[in-house]
Structure formats: C-alpha cells, structure tokens
Amino acid sequence: MNYDEFASSGLSRPRNRQLRTEAQIMQDWGGAEEIAVSIVLVSFNQESYIEDALAGVLSQKTSFPFEIILHDDASTDGTREILEKYALEYPEIIIPVLRTVNIFSKGGAPFWEGMKNARGKYVAICEGDDFWIDDGKLAKQYRFMEDNSGAAFCCHNASVHYVGTGEVKDFNTKLSSGYYSTRDLVLRKWFIPTASLFFRREIANRRIPAWYGQVRSQDLALEIVLSLEGDLWYQNEKSSVYRKNAIGSLSAKKEVPWAHLHLRIDLFKKLRGEFPYMKRYLIWIDILITNLKIAYSRILTNMNNNG
Template sequence: MQLRTQEEITSKWPANAEPLVGIRCTTFNQEKYIAECLEGFLIQETTFPFEVIVHDDASTDNTASIIREYEAKYPKIIKPIYETVNQYSKNDGSFTRIITSHLVRKYIAMCEGDDYWTDPLKLQKQVSFLESNPEYGMCYGIVRQYNQAKKAFFTNRGTDFVSFENFLHTRNNVPTLSTCYRRELYLKFLNDPLLAEQDWPMGDLPMWLWFTYNSKVKFFPEIFGVYRVLKNSAAHSNDIEKQVNFYKISRDCANFFSMQYLGKELPPYEDHHDRARLYSTKAHDRKKAYKEYKLIPNKGRKYKILAALHSNPITYLLLRIYYSIKYKQ
C-alpha cells in the first residue's frame, strides 16, 4: 500500500488549527504488527487535525525503531513516548498517568499496537457525530477478528447493547479499537472516587460501563478495523481456567456497577457454562464439555445436547436456533 505523504494527509486541515483528536496507542514488543497499526492511522481522511500518541513501554525488540521511522516521516502526526523502564509492570498507575498526560485533545480514539484500522473515514464519521450530538460521550463500531495463529478471520465483534442495564447482562462487546470518546468524560471516569479502590485486570469494561451510565453511547453498524487475537492474551488464554477466571472477574465488575448504580445484584456467574463452552470450542474435548454441561442448572439443559453434537456444525446450528427460540436466550 502506497502511503500518502504528511502534506497530503494534512492538506484538508485548517491552517494552524490544533488537533481535535488524540489517538491513544500503547505498544510493547509488537514489532510484527506496529507498522500496520500506524498505517491504519495514516490512511485517515479528515477535515480536522489529529495526532497519534504512541506509547512504547520499553520494548526489547525493534518496535521502537519502527516507530522512529514513521515519526521521522510524519513528525506532525506521530508523537511517540519512548520509555526506558517498563511502566506497566510497576503496577503503580504510572502507565496510565503518563499516556493520559499526553492526551490533551477534545477527543480520544483508541487502538493498541497489535490491532489496526481499515476504514479511512473512521475518525471523520465519529468526530462529526460527536460534534453534532453533545449529549453523546462515546461512539464505537464493529471490528473483524483475526486469529494470528491460524492466519484467518473469524466472527466479527461489536453489537449495540442498547442500554446500561442490558450491557450489565451481556459480555463486553465494545471493541476498544473502534471507540472514540470525549476526553472530558474520560477524566471524570479516572477521578470517580467509587472506582478508586477497584483493581480489575481489564481496563476497558469498567470504562465502557461508566460511560454508558453517565452519557449516551452511539453504535455504528460499520466495520472500522481488525482485532488481532493472539495466544495467551488475558481474554484469549489457552489455559481454560485462566479464561474462566477472566470471565468471572468481568462479571464481578458488572455486578459492582449494578449494585452501585441500580442497587441490584446480578445473577451469580455460572462457571460451568463457560468452562463447557471453552472445552467444546477451544480444547475440542467434548467429554469434558459434556461433564461440565451436566452441572449447569436446568435452564441450561439445552447446552448438553449442543455440546454432545458440537462436531456436526449443521446440527449444532439448527439446535442453537431451536433452543434460542424455545428458551428465548
């Protein structure tokens, strides 16, 4: 792909205007992916200035060197932070404080260093909407999911959760790389005393829940980019018990918000359901999957059949449709 020059990218920007958007890009040892990530920013076609705050957290591979190459070609757009000591591992808040101090524009868009944008009008669409609708604090869209190990795309991610209460009862389906939100709202989230004592391993879910309760959120039914699924990430660990624990913590997080804002406790997390699903889809161990499904309360009885017949995709699909109608789940 032939990239535009800095002059071509900025040709429609008002003269001497300050950037309207700061793109938050964090990276660590992602030399294989960071170029594609940066180029997803550089294909953006906007009528307003934007800047890329790319925070390299002391990578030990060639990530920083690749960033420097793009910085040299696009100094008006690529604004790196190069750490010499890894900040994330300190676990003292320095990682967030440092990058937040550089995010000084009206809007923040997010994309981590192993993901990338594919829609050249992503920022233009989102910022135009937010500028015209001040009651909305955030917008997001759909992403394609790419399995790096299998070199293949699979299901898309990103759906309209409709309301705060509905979001509490569903999995986090707001793709981080598709979001754009108001910096003012983000700072209020960071300074909310209710969240000060919490220590959730995922940074996005609490923020999306807080945004959804405290402002309106817009869903764009459009594909904005690609989410790269890598081995042993927090949400995609090969260790099934680790992934079940991640889901449990996510549920605990949602329950916290439900109790704080609605005064209602969510139904208890059913670990057998997720463990069975992971055994059948990730480990391809139907015997263990069936064993777990037998432990699910009666309302989940349908999943026993699904697990036992999972090797037949057509039967699986038909049963899923039938039971989703029968049980309205």
C-alpha cells in the first residue's frame, strides 16, 4: 500500500485503524517464542504524532515474533503518558525505555541506547514523528534478509508529508529497486528514509563506532557502517511516511545555510579515521569532503559579497 492508497482508504492517520489485541497479534506467530525482529521506536516531545507511529508498528502482520522497544528521551509533553498506556495494553510485545534525563542533549544516541535492549536477529527503526503504512513491511523485509545472507540491510521508498501545507511527495522519484553500495551512500543525495531501515543486529553491535553519538547524521553513519559489511538492497515501494517539518524535528529547525555541510564534513572525517584500511572508501570520502568544503566556501563568499 502506498500513501495514495492509504489516504483514499479513509484512514488518513494510522491511529484511526482498529488495532488488534496483543493476543490476536501473537496468535499469528504459531507458538514461536524467539524474537525475530526488534522494532526500535524513538521519541521526544512527539505527542501529536506518536500514536500514528505506534499504530503503524502494531499493525504489522507476521508469522514470527517481534518486539517493540519504546525509547523516549525524557519528553516533557504528553508523549510519555501515551507510551505508558500502550505498554500496559501490550505488555508481552512492548518494552518501554522511558528516560528521565535527555541523553541526546548530552551527546548520547537515543536509537543506540534503545537498541541495547533488542533481542531480535534483525532490527527495524521508526522515529516517533514518522509512521509505517504497509502492514506487510516487516514480513517482506524479513523474508528478503533471510533469503539473501549477503545483505547487511534493506530499505524502501517513502512518501514525504509536509506538515503545515499537507503536501505529499515521493521521497525518491528516480531510484529503481536494486543493490546499492557505500559509494552511493557517500556520493548520492540522501536516499534512505530512516523509517525504512531493516538490518542485522549482529553487524551493528560489532561495528558501530564509539563516536556514534557525537555526530548529527546518525542514520547516515549507521547506513555507511552497515554497508561496509554487506549488501544494501533498496525496494522502490512507499511503505512508510516521513513527516517533513514536524514539530520538534531536525527538519523543522531553521539553521544557517552551511550548517548541514559542516556537519557532513565532520561525519565523513570521523568515518575516514575509523576505517583507514579501506582505501577505496577513503577516496570517495575525500572527494566528498573536498566538494563539501568548496560548497561551504562559496556560501561564505556569497554572504560576504551580499554583506
């Protein structure tokens, strides 16, 4: 189901769905107990959106057990209370990790802290202001990874919903289904919606660097690290919705024009230091850093000229 089909169904928001009970969800697992997929749902002050994210993950239809790890980074609105309510309704599926101190502001990585509680062979991500619209998303990605042992992770397309205007666009408009590489992640524009990520937990546990929480683009850092260990498969299906300019999100923050470029330079410098033995990746990273610095310099020059 894509966003147009989802919207035309009359369920303009996932929270409007009639959710199954915990017993009904677990009935499809056929008595299996070992967790196959851990869903890490991270949130901070997303009271207006969090129930859509929860409904999207709870609507998943699978023949295997999954768990939902709710990591809230000390929200000060009503997000925490909503999470507590769902945790009570789904005690066997939901693991609440509710912080009293905000770790992101102290250089921590909320997603990584949440993932420390994961037990599944695979991990799927959803942020609190995004949501899934395909109830077969987990099943499809799980089957692909099981059938393709060389894949480190897979992802898919998404619809972009612009908060405020209601406009909807495709996240990717010219990207075909297929395998992509570290080189694509470094040199292409961002093409992986965070809520589409599905990866092998063992690789992340083994390869996530110590500085992971220090970088702003933590999703891209994770993707690059995973891609160094195996294949990346992109499926051109819009199975989730990315909210652009959601209240409290990074996309809604008004930053100076060069801030994003500067943060990318910092990320790629750290990657270069982490993987010095991979010369072919270093070449691509050096090329990108050079290009980012040129763009950064041009922006500063234009600002000075327009003084």
